[in-house]
Amino acid sequence: ATATAQAAPATTNQGATMESSSSLQAVAPALQQYADQRLMGEVWNRPGLSPRDRSVVTLAALIARNQTAEMQQHVSLALDNGVKPGEISEIITHLAFYGGWGNAVDAANITQQVFQARGISAAQLPQAGDKLLPLNEEVEAARATQVAANFGAVSPGVVQYTGEVLFRDLWLRPGLAPRDRSLVTVSALIANGQVAQITYHLNRAMDNGLTQAQASEMLTQLAFYSGWPSVFSAMPVIKEVFEKRPGNQS
Amino acid sequence: ATATAQAAPATTNQGATMESSSSLQAVAPALQQYADQRLMGEVWNRPGLSPRDRSVVTLAALIARNQTAEMQQHVSLALDNGVKPGEISEIITHLAFYGGWGNAVDAANITQQVFQARGISAAQLPQAGDKLLPLNEEVEAARATQVAANFGAVSPGVVQYTGEVLFRDLWLRPGLAPRDRSLVTVSALIANGQVAQITYHLNRAMDNGLTQAQASEMLTQLAFYSGWPSVFSAMPVIKEVFEKRPGNQS
Amino acid sequence: ATATAQAAPATTNQGATMESSSSLQAVAPALQQYADQRLMGEVWNRPGLSPRDRSVVTLAALIARNQTAEMQQHVSLALDNGVKPGEISEIITHLAFYGGWGNAVDAANITQQVFQARGISAAQLPQAGDKLLPLNEEVEAARATQVAANFGAVSPGVVQYTGEVLFRDLWLRPGLAPRDRSLVTVSALIANGQVAQITYHLNRAMDNGLTQAQASEMLTQLAFYSGWPSVFSAMPVIKEVFEKRPGNQS
Numbered sequence: 001a002t003a004t005a006q007a008a009p010a011t012t013n014q015g016a017t018m019e020s021s022s023s024l025q026a027v028a029p030a031l032q033q034y035a036d037q038r039l040m041g042e043v044w045n046r047p048g049l050s051p052r053d054r055s056v057v058t059l060a061a062l063i064a065r066n067q068t069a070e071m072q073q074h075v076s077l078a079l080d081n082g083v084k085p086g087e088i089s090e091i092i093t094h095l096a097f098y099g100g101w102g103n104a105v106d107a108a109n110i111t112q113q114v115f116q117a118r119g120i121s122a123a124q125l126p127q128a129g130d131k132l133l134p135l136n137e138e139v140e141a142a143r144a145t146q147v148a149a150n151f152g153a154v155s156p157g158v159v160q161y162t163g164e165v166l167f168r169d170l171w172l173r174p175g176l177a178p179r180d181r182s183l184v185t186v187s188a189l190i191a192n193g194q195v196a197q198i199t200y201h202l203n204r205a206m207d208n209g210l211t212q213a214q215a216s217e218m219l220t221q222l223a224f225y226s227g228w229p230s231v232f233s234a235m236p237v238i239k240e241v242f243e244k245r246p247g248n249q250s
Numbered sequence: 251a252t253a254t255a256q257a258a259p260a261t262t263n264q265g266a267t268m269e270s271s272s273s274l275q276a277v278a279p280a281l282q283q284y285a286d287q288r289l290m291g292e293v294w295n296r297p298g299l300s301p302r303d304r305s306v307v308t309l310a311a312l313i314a315r316n317q318t319a320e321m322q323q324h325v326s327l328a329l330d331n332g333v334k335p336g337e338i339s340e341i342i343t344h345l346a347f348y349g350g351w352g353n354a355v356d357a358a359n360i361t362q363q364v365f366q367a368r369g370i371s372a373a374q375l376p377q378a379g380d381k382l383l384p385l386n387e388e389v390e391a392a393r394a395t396q397v398a399a400n401f402g403a404v405s406p407g408v409v410q411y412t413g414e415v416l417f418r419d420l421w422l423r424p425g426l427a428p429r430d431r432s433l434v435t436v437s438a439l440i441a442n443g444q445v446a447q448i449t450y451h452l453n454r455a456m457d458n459g460l461t462q463a464q465a466s467e468m469l470t471q472l473a474f475y476s477g478w479p480s481v482f483s484a485m486p487v488i489k490e491v492f493e494k495r496p497g498n499q500s
Numbered sequence: 501a502t503a504t505a506q507a508a509p510a511t512t513n514q515g516a517t518m519e520s521s522s523s524l525q526a527v528a529p530a531l532q533q534y535a536d537q538r539l540m541g542e543v544w545n546r547p548g549l550s551p552r553d554r555s556v557v558t559l560a561a562l563i564a565r566n567q568t569a570e571m572q573q574h575v576s577l578a579l580d581n582g583v584k585p586g587e588i589s590e591i592i593t594h595l596a597f598y599g600g601w602g603n604a605v606d607a608a609n610i611t612q613q614v615f616q617a618r619g620i621s622a623a624q625l626p627q628a629g630d631k632l633l634p635l636n637e638e639v640e641a642a643r644a645t646q647v648a649a650n651f652g653a654v655s656p657g658v659v660q661y662t663g664e665v666l667f668r669d670l671w672l673r674p675g676l677a678p679r680d681r682s683l684v685t686v687s688a689l690i691a692n693g694q695v696a697q698i699t700y701h702l703n704r705a706m707d708n709g710l711t712q713a714q715a716s717e718m719l720t721q722l723a724f725y726s727g728w729p730s731v732f733s734a735m736p737v738i739k740e741v742f743e744k745r746p747g748n749q750s
Binding site: 272273274275276277278279280281282283284288289293296298312315316317318319320321441443466467469470473474475476477478479480481482483485486488489492 | 566588589590592593595596597598599600601602603604605606608609611612615616622625626627628629630650651653654655656657658661662665666670673675688689692693694696697
């Protein structure tokens with residue numbers, strides 16, 4: 001019964017059951033009202049980014065910063081919003097490499113509880129040996145050449161695994177679309193303040209199909225979950241990427 | 251009895267009961283001695299920043315980085331040092347926006363235990379609908395115009411909520427003085443390494459009444475709680491703010 | 501029995517028992533395979549950095565970011581890899597100052613369980629009053645003069661404790677070699693994205709005996725445990741340090 005209750009659907013339409021907790025009400029009633037009226041009642045329903053994508057962004061931000069307090073609720077909400085179990089599995093795997101291994105383990109522990117409560121079995125999840133998506137060899141060769149030129153003498157190991165494990169393996173796993181991997185990656189970079197990596201990955205995200213309007217709303221979502229300073233530190237770089245994209249140049 | 255013990259006053263004058271733990275003594279006796287002799291026995295009693303303000307800075311740093319290990323003790327110490335329950339409530343609410351929503355939820359969960367043990371009821375806390383402090387419309391208009399010019403095309407949502415939720419609402423809530431909100435904000439920025447946001451908020455803090463001597467001691471306090479690197483990364487920017495303040499310019 | 505099981509040796513040679521967990525297998529089987537085949541089966545056995553040093557780097561990264569999910573396993577693995585109990589004690593103490601006090605307390609709590617299960621007593625650990633290593637007064641005087649000139653007016657307290665507590669005390673404690681303190685410090689800086697502090701501390705590390713090949717492999721290890729973005733943000737600065745070291749200049 002407890003497990004069922006924990007996994008009960010938390011929707012944005014049925015009285016803002018998310019982001020509610022007895023402790024917020026008891027300790028910070030003003031924050032509870034911001035949660036009800038602004039965050040769940042407004043931000044999650046804004047146009048420009050679907051509730052499904054907002055869940056992807058939110059999960060990425062929580063996992064990247066290891067904010068576990070509401071992670072179980074947000075895994076449940078993500079499933080309700082249409083993120084597939086296999087996609088959550090791949091988000092966790094992806095963020096082991098882009099947010100820190102230990103964070104992914106915490107996220108797996110929490111997600112396991114939700115999956116168990118909902119009867120989601122390992123058979124529904126992507127497997128280690130899944131056939132990879134095709135690789136654009138030309139693009140990857142250009143990336144590898146550039147990174148090897150920059151850092152081949154600094155850390156051959158990092159350069160090697162960046163190719164072998166990340167761009168020739170992880171990014172090609174079929175359980176999460178490249179556009180969604182990019183959305184997860186950029187969200188994690190912003191949440192963790194890793195501004196220097198945003199230019200490459202936001203361009204990649206937009207090459208992979210993320211629109212500027214979606215990226216813009218990703219920032220609104222992240223302001224609430226990762227905090228305003230992380231978004232304001234990222235916006236100058238994001239502005240520059242937007243302005244330099246083909247079609248935006250005069 | 252347990253609850254009473256947990257909430258027993260932890261003061262800086264009665265044998266350095268804070269920062270003590272059986273695990274420090276068992277695993278890192280040298281760290282225990284630094285805690286007793288330097289941190290509790292010396293830093294907390296330095297002039298320049300009151301124990302009350304040191305508690306505000308420390309709570310902000312712990313919440314901003316989600317360092318929960320000693321948070322319950324520090325909520326208790328804050329109350330003993332004169333931080334009002336309603337101010338702690340507002341610090342948590344403020345840091346949901348400046349440190350990350352999930353961090354605030356963890357802090358609320360921990361604080362609820364201290365409030366319960368001390369019999370602090372919701373009636374003693376600021377409410378969601380409290381009458382707001384007056385707004386300096388001219389200053390806010392200038393801020394909003396600047397941000398809209400910079401980032402209006404990057405994320406209209408962020409720009410909108412920065413005005414509506416933060417500067418026309420959160421910052422005007424009467425349960426925490428603007429000077430204290432600024433102290434919380436700057437402490438969180440330093441703790442999280444968000445150096446690019448310090449210039450604006452430290453100037454705002456000093457406009458709100460924080461003295462240079464207090465800001466200086468805030469750094470000493472943060473060195474111990476957020477770590478030396480976070481303070482050394484912030485000091486060049488802080489130095490520049492100090493030097494450019496009116497009255498410091500030759 | 502439980503305690504014994506928890507402390508059972510987790511080695512890199514006996515079937516990759518580390519980085520395994522029922523939750524990874526249940527939620528993210530692909531990540532489990534990366535753990536088995538790449539991380540435990542390959543990275544930990546790479547030449548260039550000993551398993552002992554990899555454990556030092558990994559512990560530093562986990563403590564610096566408060567990634568507690570697998571910390572108990574990694575404390576055990578560190579002991580199996582030859583890191584002495586007293587060195588773990590000093591790593592925790594060191595990172596209280598370089599990673600944040602609250603992180604060190606969490607690490608002490610977790611380490612205490614491993615020490616208890618293995619029968620490691622406080623008598624085996626460095627004590628607070630241990631005789632300090634000799635100080636190079638000339639080098640320290642140059643450092644202190646520089647920092648005082650830069651930041652003496654910004655925060656006299658920080659400047660004072662940087663000398664008294666860090667460079668004239670903590671860094672001279674004999675329980676952890678200066679080269680290892682530097683390895684811990686640089687790992688923590690990279691894990692936390694504190695890029696501005698890397699130049700000084702990586703040079704210090706190499707002055708203390710860390711080779712360029714070891715620093716290079718430290719980056720490979722950190723990519724897996726702190727995430728790729730933290731390493732890629734650090735590499736430009738590390739490259740510059742390598743190129744400017746005496747003997748690398750043409």
